[in-house]
Structure formats: structure tokens, C-alpha cells
Amino acid sequence: MPAKPTGSQRKPRNSAAPRPAPETGSEPALSLDRIVATAVDLLDADGIGGLTMRKLADRLGAGAMSLYWHVDNKEAVFDLALDAVLEYRAGQSPAGAQDWREEVLHMLEDWRASMLRHPWSVSLLPRRALGPNILCRLELLGRALSRAGVAEADLNAAIWSLWNYVMGATITRGSFERSADDLAAAQQSLAGLSERYPTIERSRLLLDSDWDGAFRDGLDFLLSGLAPKTTPT
Amino acid sequence: MPAKPTGSQRKPRNSAAPRPAPETGSEPALSLDRIVATAVDLLDADGIGGLTMRKLADRLGAGAMSLYWHVDNKEAVFDLALDAVLEYRAGQSPAGAQDWREEVLHMLEDWRASMLRHPWSVSLLPRRALGPNILCRLELLGRALSRAGVAEADLNAAIWSLWNYVMGATITRGSFERSADDLAAAQQSLAGLSERYPTIERSRLLLDSDWDGAFRDGLDFLLSGLAPKTTPT
DNA sequence: ACCTGAACACCGTTCAAGT
DNA sequence: ACCTGAACACCGTTCAAGT
Numbered sequence: 322m323p324a325k326p327t328g329s330q331r332k333p334r335n336s337a338a339p340r341p342a343p344e345t346g347s348e349p350a351l352s353l354d355r356i357v358a359t360a361v362d363l364l365d366a367d368g369i370g371g372l373t374m375r376k377l378a379d380r381l382g383a384g385a386m387s388l389y390w391h392v393d394n395k396e397a398v399f400d401l402a403l404d405a406v407l408e409y410r411a412g413q414s415p416a417g418a419q420d421w422r423e424e425v426l427h428m429l430e431d432w433r434a435s436m437l438r439h440p441w442s443v444s445l446l447p448r449r450a451l452g453p454n455i456l457c458r459l460e461l462l463g464r465a466l467s468r469a470g471v472a473e474a475d476l477n478a479a480i481w482s483l484w485n486y487v488m489g490a491t492i493t494r495g496s497f498e499r500s501a502d503d504l505a506a507a508q509q510s511l512a513g514l515s516e517r518y519p520t521i522e523r524s525r526l527l528l529d530s531d532w533d534g535a536f537r538d539g540l541d542f543l544l545s546g547l548a549p550k551t552t553p554t
Numbered sequence: 555m556p557a558k559p560t561g562s563q564r565k566p567r568n569s570a571a572p573r574p575a576p577e578t579g580s581e582p583a584l585s586l587d588r589i590v591a592t593a594v595d596l597l598d599a600d601g602i603g604g605l606t607m608r609k610l611a612d613r614l615g616a617g618a619m620s621l622y623w624h625v626d627n628k629e630a631v632f633d634l635a636l637d638a639v640l641e642y643r644a645g646q647s648p649a650g651a652q653d654w655r656e657e658v659l660h661m662l663e664d665w666r667a668s669m670l671r672h673p674w675s676v677s678l679l680p681r682r683a684l685g686p687n688i689l690c691r692l693e694l695l696g697r698a699l700s701r702a703g704v705a706e707a708d709l710n711a712a713i714w715s716l717w718n719y720v721m722g723a724t725i726t727r728g729s730f731e732r733s734a735d736d737l738a739a740a741q742q743s744l745a746g747l748s749e750r751y752p753t754i755e756r757s758r759l760l761l762d763s764d765w766d767g768a769f770r771d772g773l774d775f776l777l778s779g780l781a782p783k784t785t786p787t
Numbered sequence: 788a789c790c791t792g793a794a795c796a797c798c799g800t801t802c803a804a805g806t
Numbered sequence: 807a808c809c810t811g812a813a814c815a816c817c818g819t820t821c822a823a824g825t
Contacts, residue, residue, distance in 0.1 A: 351790080374818060384791045386819085391789095395818065444681055447725040451760075456751055463753035476757045478764065481726065482772030489722025492680040493714065518689055520696035524709045527684075531711065539715030542779020543772060584809080607799060617810045619800085624808095628799065 351383050353391050353401070360402045361439070369441040372398070399445055404452025406439045407432075409461065421469040422544055428462060429483060429540060433491045440495045447488065459484070469548045479547045486543055490536045584616050586624050586634075593635045594672070602674045605631070632678055637685025639672045640665075642694065654702035655777055661695060662716060662773060666724045673728045680721065692717070702781045712780045719776055723769045 349355070359380050363372050374395055378385045392398055409431070436443045446455075463480055471479050508527040521527070582588070592613050596605050607628055611618045625631055642664070669676045679688075696713055704712050741760040754760070 387790050460751040460754050478768040481768045485722035486719050489718035518693040521693050535711040535714045546775020620809050
């Protein structure tokens with residue numbers, strides 16, 4: 322069997338001048354980066370069930386089996402697409418270290434926003450391995466919390482609490498967003514059963530929820546609990 | 555086309571004496587309940603990708619296409635299996651209304667436990683519709699929070715914050731649980747990159763996290779924020 | 788080193804038909 | 807009312823082979 326790149330140590334990334342003169346004017350030759358990029362496009366367009374090795378290869382102007390030289394299998398494509406979408410462009414936060422609280426809020430809202438931009442990512446994340454970009458986000462979060470005075474012994478619990486909250490909020494928001502009609506229908510059918518579900522029927526739980534506001538509020542409560550020394554805004 | 559049961563109004567549930575004398579001694583005849591039950595078994599055994607209409611029918615001793623008389627399609631099987639697994643047996647909480655806080659904690663921990671018992675359920679929930687059992691849990695949660703003094707205007711935000719947290723915690727826990735080896739390997743590879751991820755490497759984030767403890771702690775913080783009038787335990 | 792087509796063992800679902 | 811087999815249009819992946 323040929324020595325193909327193993328899963329752990331991947332293709333060397335195109336550093337500076339990659340293109341070695343495209344033979345024909347048609348397609349710029351296969352590469353891991355191109356594969357991942359078009360996989361993301363396809364996922365954005367057709368959702369998680371719309372990504373097909375055959376369709377992906379087609380879109381790249383390649384034979385169906387050509388992908389398998391660059392990639393171990395379909396799972397690997399998912400892993401790569403997921404991590405690609407979660408890159409964290411730091412430096413976004415204005416000026417130096419203002420309030421640590423604002424910094425953490427910004428990081429987590431950016432995380433949520435990144436995932437909502439690619440709704441498939443959120444349902445993929447929990448079952449896949451942690452790629453470098455995800456680890457980077459966790460690292461930065463850990464640093465910020467440390468700086469905020471969270472004790473070393475409480476750090477893991479704090480990180481995971483926040484991670485859990487962000488994941489849950491994003492997953493819920495992302496999946497409910499998709500089908501506003503379904504939600505209306507569901508709330509409608511709730512009305513018919515109002516003797517069974519009076520409370521959430523009255524509060525119109527399925528309809529007029531302010532997702533962004535609820536997200537921020539809950540986060541505020543968590544942060545207050547995790548690092549109680551600081552005063553809330 | 556024959557008048558088969560539509561998606562919204564399903565088969566009348568077997569009320570009292572269903573079996574009309576099983577012709578042969580072999581199989582007790584197809585029914586929605588049997589289909590859902592074996593679907594759950596199959597999902598428990600082989601995970602989300604292991605459920606196949608063909609395998610399901612086989613396991614039921616039926617032809618592959620017989621399922622489609624009872625069920626619209628595979629998605630419907632997922633919906634039914636999911637809701638079946640999330641039934642809430644109330645009355646579990648001892649005696650009358652003790653502390654509302656304990657009541658809510660119990661409800662949410664039971665929810666989490668139900669999903670962890672069927673790890674596939676948690677990755678299914680966010681993309682499926684809300685079945686009656688899920689709605690029931692939301693209703694009970696809403697009532698408890700109301701009783702605890704959460705204002706009507708804040709009720710939806712409170713419910714969703716808790717829901718988000720539980721979802722996130724369960725999803726993370728469930729997926730990380732599956733592959734302890736992978737985690738160890740990941741933490742190992744972190745060591746190699748300790749100059750990139752020093753903080754989470756030092757805290758051994760991927761290894762010695764106390765999931766159950768972290769879950770309870772974060773929940774406590776949330777509850778303190780949501781209904782600040784009550785004193786923490 | 789990189790790409791390919793044919794082939795295998797699967798899928799979910801439609802349809803026309805059986806009892 | 808309930809169940810079925812044949813058939814269709816797909817899948818992911820192996821393999822032996824091309825350049």
C-alpha cells in the first residue's frame with residue numbers, strides 16, 4: 322500500500338506559492354484546502370445530509386474516488402470542515418484588556434455566531450473530535466477566566482459550564498430557527514391541548530422568545546456564579 | 555391511494571385488548587408500538603447510524619416495506635423513538651413540594667439521565683420536532699419556576715436558559731464519554747503542543763473533569779441568577 | 788505522487804400487487 | 807386493512823490499474 326498521509330499528520334499546508342502551473346485552464350488541481358472549502362460550501366447549501374463524497378468530487382471536477390487520496394474517509398471531511406468553520410480571529414476585541422467579563426462575553430458570542438453562520442456545525446461538533454481551532458478557543462477562554470481570578474482548581478468546571486451553555490444555546494437556536502413555520506404550528510397545536518400544557522401555552526414559549534437576550538442573560542448569571550468577586554454590569 | 559394515517563393523527567393506540575389472535579406462533583403482528591420499541595433497541599445497540607429501515611423490519615420479522623404502512627418515513631421513526639425515550643415519570647420526587655430548587659434540580663437531572671441512558675437521543679433532539687413528552691417536561695419546568703416566583707415576563711428566558719444548559723451539558727458529556735481513549739490521546743497530543751495550549755494543558759481539561767459536579771455547580775449558578783430571591787443551599 | 792472506473796454491498800422509498 | 811417483492815436512484819468504499 323502506498324504511503325498516504327495518515328490521519329494525524331496531514332498534508333503540508335500550501336505555504337506561499339502553491340499552484341504549479343495548472344495544466345489545463347479548467348480546474349486548479351485537487352488539494353486538501355480546496356476539498357475542505359467546497360465541503361463547507363456544500364454543507365452550507367444542502368445541510369448535513371447533502372454532503373456526499375460523489376457530489377463533492379463532482380463539484381471539484383474530479384473523479385469520485387480522487388478524494389480518497391487526500392482524505393481517509395467521509396468522517397475526516399466532516400472533521401476538517403467543522404474545524405475550518407470555527408477558526409477564531411482574535412484581535413477583534415477593541416483595545417487592550419478592558420473588563421474580563423466583556424472579553425469572555427465577546428469570545429462566547431463570537432463562538433455562537435460562528436456556529437449559527439453554519440448551522441450544520443453545531444450538530445456536528447458534539448460527536449466529532451476536538452480540532453485545533455476548537456482547542457484554541459478553549460485555551461483562550463481558560464486564560465481569560467484565569468486572569469479573572471478563577472482558582473486553578475475551579476478552572477475546568479468553569480470552562481465546561483460555559484462550553485455547555487454555549488453549545489446548548491446554539492444548538493437550540495440553530496435548530497429552531499430553521500423552521501419558523503413548524504414552530505408556529507407547534508404552538509398552534511399547543512393551544513388545542515391547553516389543558517395539558519397551560520403554562521407554556523400561556524407564555525407562548527415556542528413563539529416570542531428573545532433568543533439573543535436569553536443567551537446573554539443566562540451567560541451573565543453563569544459568570545456571576547463562576548467569578549463572584551467582580552461586580553455585574 | 556389508500557387512506558393511510560397521516561403524520562399528525564397517528565394510529566389509535568392499542569387501548570386494552572389489542573392482539574386479534576396471532577395467526578402463527580411466530581411474530582405478534584406489526585404495530586406502531588412494537589416498531590418504536592425495537593427502533594429504540596436498535597439505536598441503543600448500534601447508534602444513530604445503525605438504524606436502518608431494512609434492519610428494523612428484519613428484526614420485527616416483517617418485510618422491509620411493511621413499516622411504511624405504519625410510519626411515514628425514517629424521520630418519523632426517529633421522532634417517535636426520541637419522544638418515547640423522554641417520557642417523564644413524575645411522582646419520583648419524594649413527598650410534597652419541598653424546596654422548589656430541589657424540585658427543579660431533580661427534574662433537570664432526571665432529564666439529563668434519561669438522555670445519557672440513550673446517547674443517540676441527545677444528538678437527535680436538537681434537529682427534531684418537540685414531541686409530547688418533551689413538551690410535558692417543559693410544562694412542568696415552567697410551572698415549577700412560576701411557583702418559585704419567576705415573573706411571567708421572565709419565564710420564557712428562564713426556561714430556555716435551563717434547557718440550553720441541560721442540552722449542552724448532556725451533549726458534551728455523552729459524546730466525550732464514548733471515547734475515553736480518544737480523550738486521553740487528545741490530551742496527550744496537547745502535551746506536545748504545550749506552548750500553544752499551556753492553560754488547558756496544565757489544568758488537564760480533557761481528562762479529569764468532574765462532569766456531574768460541573769453540571770450541578772453550573773445549574774446552581776443559573777438558578778441563583780434566575781430566581782435570586784431564594785437562598786442558595 | 789496523484790488520479791481513475793468498475794464493482795460491491797449497502798441505503799430509503801415508489802409502485803403495483805397481493806391477501 | 808395490512809403486508810409484500812421487484813425495482814429505482816442513490817450511497818461509501820475497496821481494489822486493481824492507469825499516468
